[in-house]
């Protein structure tokens with residue numbers, strides 16, 4: 001019962017085949033999305049679909065069936081019998097199969113479109129206890145706003161952090177904290193929330209946007225300004241956000257304890273408020 005979507009068809013995973021000349025494989029010439037399914041509905045599918053379409057536009061990958069994205073995501077859930085489970089849908093579009101060259105295929109070829117769904121629940125233990133993260137210089141390119149699968153610059157520092165026992169790596173560029181290898185980062189100081197502005201230095205996280213929105217509706221001030229790495233010791237709280245983990249408190253950054261070393265009250269409030277927003281999207285309520 002493991003069916004994936006590949007180029008217009010739903011097929012068993014073990015029948016799915018992609019050419020070695022696929023540009024996603026050869027060149028990382030490809031974009032992706034990750035959406036969360038909450039046992040009956042997707043959270044902010046509209047936001048994820050808009051970001052997928054933006055990634056396609058920015059990379060000039062043409063996927064003519066892109067209006068079908070939402071429908072395919074839902075069908076992946078249903079075909080894999082994940083309707084009442086917590087799951088994620090992963091979706092990827094590459095520029096397609098062509099002899100290797102840096103130039104786009106001419107004439108253009110059809111993109112390769114791949115999607116799968118898998119059971120994945122929220123890690124409630126880390127959401128409760130918080131995590132330690134590692135800070136390192138940002139080695140990535142200048143278009144971190146595009147959700148590309150070319151993730152080697154995220155993977156190498158992440159693995160280094162993982163080997164050292166940290167749960168995430170966060171990057172520093174020109175002295176300022178940008179984001180994590182697969183999350184956005186927020187700081188709290190004097191009841192105010194700080195996070196890197198939406199620009200080419202970070203991925204515009206769907207969770208980040210929703211955190212900013214619930215903070216606004218609950219009277220928590222938000223400043224979209226990057227925090228200088230040398231200001232970290234003065235921060236009261238920190239947390240990371242993404243689709244797979246929602247809000248995860250950060251209790252230590254490298255060897256700097258944050259606040260009293262436990263998840264802070266603003267982080268706790270935002271976790272609850274985000275959870276309420278997610279639950280309010282359940283069409284059965």
Ligand code: PDD
Pocket residue numbers: 034179180181182183184202203204205206207208241242243244
């Ligand atoms: N990553 N920044 C980066 C670099 C990311 O890869 C992600 C998500 C985020 C958070 O975005 P969102 O809130 O939309 O999930 C920020 C996904 C989860 C991944 O690569 O698996």
